[in-house]
Amino acid sequence: MYDSIVKNGNLYLGNGKIKMDVDIAVKDGKIAKVGSGLDEKQVGASYDAQRKLVVPGFMDTHMHIDKAFTMQNDATVSLIEACANSDRLTDSYYGWSDAQIYEEILAHAGKVVEMCIVHGTTLLKTNVLFNREWGTLVLKAMNELKVKYAEYITILSCVSFPDEFREELLRAASRGEVDVIGGYPHLCPDYRAVTDDCFALAERFQLPVDLHCDESDVTNLDCFRYIIECTKKYGMQGKVTCGHVTGSNATDISEEMLAEILKEAAEVKMNVTSLTSCNMYLMNMTRRGPARVRQMVEAGLNVSVASDNIRDTFRPFGNCNLLEEALLTARVHRFGTTRWLREVMDMITYHPAKNALAENYGLEEGSYADFSIIDAPTPEEAVLSRASSQYVFRRGRLVAQDGELIREYLH
Numbered sequence: 001m002y003d004s005i006v007k008n009g010n011l012y013l014g015n016g017k018i019k020m021d022v023d024i025a026v027k028d029g030k031i032a033k034v035g036s037g038l039d040e041k042q043v044g045a046s047y048d049a050q051r052k053l054v055v056p057g058f059m060d061t062h063m064h065i066d067k068a069f070t071m072q073n074d075a076t077v078s079l080i081e082a083c084a085n086s087d088r089l090t091d092s093y094y095g096w097s098d099a100q101i102y103e104e105i106l107a108h109a110g111k112v113v114e115m116c117i118v119h120g121t122t123l124l125k126t127n128v129l130f131n132r133e134w135g136t137l138v139l140k141a142m143n144e145l146k147v148k149y150a151e152y153i154t155i156l157s158c159v160s161f162p163d164e165f166r167e168e169l170l171r172a173a174s175r176g177e178v179d180v181i182g183g184y185p186h187l188c189p190d191y192r193a194v195t196d197d198c199f200a201l202a203e204r205f206q207l208p209v210d211l212h213c214d215e216s217d218v219t220n221l222d223c224f225r226y227i228i229e230c231t232k233k234y235g236m237q238g239k240v241t242c243g244h245v246t247g248s249n250a251t252d253i254s255e256e257m258l259a260e261i262l263k264e265a266a267e268v269k270m271n272v273t274s275l276t277s278c279n280m281y282l283m284n285m286t287r288r289g290p291a292r293v294r295q296m297v298e299a300g301l302n303v304s305v306a307s308d309n310i311r312d313t314f315r316p317f318g319n320c321n322l323l324e325e326a327l328l329t330a331r332v333h334r335f336g337t338t339r340w341l342r343e344v345m346d347m348i349t350y351h352p353a354k355n356a357l358a359e360n361y362g363l364e365e366g367s368y369a370d371f372s373i374i375d376a377p378t379p380e381e382a383v384l385s386r387a388s389s390q391y392v393f394r395r396g397r398l399v400a401q402d403g404e405l406i407r408e409y410l411h
């Protein structure tokens with residue numbers, strides 16, 4: 001009757017709730033039944049979770065996979081320096097043929113995708129980089145990876161529309177190759193104009209928005225506030241995400257003012273992604289730090305944690321392991337209680353699923369059978385011990401085991 005069964009799992013249901021020692025039966029890529037003592041006589045495969053944690057697929061909803069593993073020997077101490085170093089990356093491709101560049105991007109990005117999968121990630125959202133040498137080849141590479149790994153992971157391309165490549169990218173969006181409208185308003189002289197343009201594109205193509213926001217050494221949240229205003233104006237409540245928002249940690253913002261802004265953000269169902277590790281690395285020691293995650297959660301925002309950069313000039317660290325990012329976030333924000341450690345687990349599962357508008361997500365009957373068995377009994381223990389993903393399932397199929405990708409489903 002069922003295709004497979006996972007026995008004796010401790011299912012993490014989000015919001016702090018856990019169901020201990022139950023079975024999951026899978027049929028046609030979805031969870032058909034959750035309960036005890038499910039009959040396994042006619043089952044194709046059976047796995048014993050041994051009272052370890054079962055979590056729905058991790059979702060890394062802010063990455064830059066195309067430039068991963070391009071770390072140079074430039075010492076980076078600030079966001080502005082990292083941007084300059086990233087521009088120099090372009091120069092290192094000077095004189096390469098398109099085919100060579102394409103293969104190089106595929107190699108970097110493909111390595112990240114595989115590392116994500118073996119760590120239990122079943123969706124990633126990547127900000128696609130367009131530069132002088134790469135042109136729009138990079139979007140083509142993302143399309144190829146989407147197909148190659150379709151049985152393992154969902155890849156969302158978050159795309160900005162720089163003037164140089166705008167017409168070409170508009171055509172790509174019409175063909176359905178753009179999943180999310182991205183942008184970097186905080187790095188532009190006129191953040192309002194850039195934000196307006198992003199929302200107009202979102203309306204035109206009926207896509208969600210995910211913007212880098214208030215990451216530079218600003219002492220205000222003006223860009224964040226403007227994005228809140230646009231979200232209201234365009235009726236995009238719940239479909240807009242702001243990444244970084246480290247301005248929330250600026251010394252010039254009073255607690256009262258922060259509370260007022262976060263209240264406005266919660267009213268438009270704003271999603272925020274904290275890139276804790278990257279922000280800690282790039283922060284100016286005198287002012288900026290990571291986003292005020294605790295206050296944001298308490299204000300009712302949907303907050304996620306993601307990897308951001310993987311071993312490039314913006315961050316020389318990263319293993320595509322969201323439990324590692326969750327643990328760092330817990331340490332930085334002193335999330336030392338069971339309640340907050342479970343909240344951090346939500347920030348890499350149920351919360352990013354919302355900003356990615358993922359359907360049928362979770363461990364309920366009818367959800368997609370995308371989940372991992374983690375080597376720890378509870379969410380808090382999984383975060384604290386940065387436990388490994390022993391079995392990773394996607395649409396009910398085992399796609400990775402003990403850190404190894406099962407390669408037979410590659411296209």
Ligand SMILES: [Zn+2]
Nearest residue numbers: 064127212308
């Ligand atoms: Zn980023």
